[in-house]
Amino acid sequence: MKKVGFAYDDIFLRHETPVWHPDQPERLAAITAELRRAGLWESLVHIPRRKATVEDILRVHAPDYLERIMSGKIGQLEDETWLSELSAEAAFYAAGAVLEAIDRIRLNEFQRAFCAVRPPGHHAEAAHAMGFCIFNNVAVAARYAQSIGMRKIFIIDFDVHHGNGTQHIFDEDDSVFYFSTHQELLYPNTGAESEHGIGPGRGFTYNVEMRTGSGDREYLAAYNDLLPPLMKRYFPDLVLVSAGYDIHTDDPMAAIRVTNEGIRAMVASILGSTYAPVVFVLEGGYQIKALADSVRVTIREMLR
Ligand SMILES: [Zn+2]
Numbered sequence: 001m002k003k004v005g006f007a008y009d010d011i012f013l014r015h016e017t018p019v020w021h022p023d024q025p026e027r028l029a030a031i032t033a034e035l036r037r038a039g040l041w042e043s044l045v046h047i048p049r050r051k052a053t054v055e056d057i058l059r060v061h062a063p064d065y066l067e068r069i070m071s072g073k074i075g076q077l078e079d080e081t082w083l084s085e086l087s088a089e090a091a092f093y094a095a096g097a098v099l100e101a102i103d104r105i106r107l108n109e110f111q112r113a114f115c116a117v118r119p120p121g122h123h124a125e126a127a128h129a130m131g132f133c134i135f136n137n138v139a140v141a142a143r144y145a146q147s148i149g150m151r152k153i154f155i156i157d158f159d160v161h162h163g164n165g166t167q168h169i170f171d172e173d174d175s176v177f178y179f180s181t182h183q184e185l186l187y188p189n190t191g192a193e194s195e196h197g198i199g200p201g202r203g204f205t206y207n208v209e210m211r212t213g214s215g216d217r218e219y220l221a222a223y224n225d226l227l228p229p230l231m232k233r234y235f236p237d238l239v240l241v242s243a244g245y246d247i248h249t250d251d252p253m254a255a256i257r258v259t260n261e262g263i264r265a266m267v268a269s270i271l272g273s274t275y276a277p278v279v280f281v282l283e284g285g286y287q288i289k290a291l292a293d294s295v296r297v298t299i300r301e302m303l304r
Contacts, residue, residue, distance in 0.1 A: 004302045005104055005113030006044035007097035008032060012118045015091070016084035022253065022286040023118060023132045031116050031282075034292035040299055045110050050096035052140060057095065059143035060136055060169055062127040069134060081119075081129040091119055091134040098141035101279050102238070106148065111277040112302045114243075116295065120283040122163030122242045123188060130165065131188060138240045138281050139169045142176050145238050151175060154236035156227065156270060157182070158219075159244020159283040160254040162191030162207065166242065172201040177234050180242075181222050183254050184209040206230060212255045216262030219247070223266045228273040239278040241270060245285030245294040253286050260297050267301040278302075 013025035035041045057066055069091065074083045094117035101113035121138055123131030142153040155170075157163040157180040167190065170176040174197075182191050197205040208222050231239070249257040258266075271278060280298060285291035 001043065001303050002112060003110035004044055004299060005047045005101050005110045006299070007047040007101055007113065007115040007117065009049040009093055009097070011049070011086065011090050011093045012116070014084070014086035014089070015119050016087070017082050021082065023120070026288055027285065027291055028116055028118060030288045030292040031295045034296050035299065038296050040296065040303070043303055044299070047097065047100050047104060047113065049093060050100035051092045052095035052099060052135070056099060056140055056144055057092070057135055059147065060126060060139045065127045077129045077134070080131050081133065087119065087134065094119060094121070095135045095137045095140045098137050098279060098281055099144045102141060102145050102148070105277040105279070112271070114280045114295070114299055114302065116282050118282065121281070122157055122159060122166050122244070122283050123161070124165045126169055131161070133165065136165045136169060138242050139166055141240055141279070141281070142170070146175065150237035152234060152236045153177070154231055154234055154239045154274070154276070155179065155242065156239065157242035157244070158247060158266065159242055160246040160251070160256050161187055161244065161284065163242055164188045164190040167191065167195070167205055170201065171198045171205065174200050174204050177204045177206070177230070177236065179206045179227060179230060181208045181210055181219065183256050184211055186254055210256060213257060215249065215257035216259055216265070219258050219262055220265055220269070223269040228269065231273045236274065236276045239270070239274055239276050241278060241280040242283045243280040243298065244283035245291050248285065248287060248290040248294055250290040251285065251287045253284065260293055263294050264297045264301050267298050271302065
């Protein structure tokens with residue numbers, strides 16, 4: 001059995017949103033309960049909590065945006081993103097969890113990790129919050145990894161929504177490859193297949209738009225056929241996965257129909273396509289049972 005690092009902290013439950021909001025603390029409570037129920041909790045290497053520093057966040061985010069998050073003001077930050085009393089704290093720990101996973105990979109404690117965090121990150125732009133996201137956890141992690149000597153980072157984003165923030169942050173950068181599959185014509189309406197990066201970053205962004213109703217067949221075509229050669233050619237030092245389980249057939253946020261078996265096969269393909277360490281970072285997934293099942297399936301495959 002492979003060693004798998006797992007990052008989770010109760011602080012992630014303290015990012016509170018309005019009752020009608022899809023991103024509820026119960027999402028994470030369901031994941032940890034399911035991993036315990038399935039007997040997987042004891043098999044994981046539990047990663048100690050870590051708070052990202054201001055310096056860590058500033059590798060990606062604008063100083064005035066960070067100031068606003070740290071100001072202590074609570075309430076609505078933008079259309080879909082809210083700050084409760086401990087949201088900023090949770091956001092620092094969410095980003096920090098991925099940094100700690102990377103440090104422990106460097107120490108050879110494991111080569112695979114899963115960070116069960118919230119708030120999520122991939123919609124967050126350098127200078128503003130967006131779509132439930134405060135800090136772009138994966139982007140902050142990519143820049144941190146580079147600061148400690150990992151040169152090339154490959155980001156895979158299978159959330160049903162396009163990771164506009166991540167793509168934009170690395171648009172002009174050839175040291176971070178961004179690969180995304182997402183449902184077409186869905187929030188945030190970015191991520192056209194014609195977008196391949198800008199300037200020196202051209203050729204280092206790859207978007208796959210999935211048609212409404214796509215399921216295991218379409219996703220496995222992307223993850224078994226398209227992704228592996230891209231990863232092999234890029235030869236990354238680290239792979240970060242924006243793991244959004246709103247692709248699940250039972251998820252109400254979109255119209256993609258990937259099953260538990262489809263998720264297992266996608267994870268297997270990702271892990272089988274690289275010798276680099278792989279860190280999964282939770283993004284979306286709003287049907288509580290489907291989310292917990294999806295994470296269990298992911299972790300089981302990572303442990304194999
Ligand atoms: Zn999503």
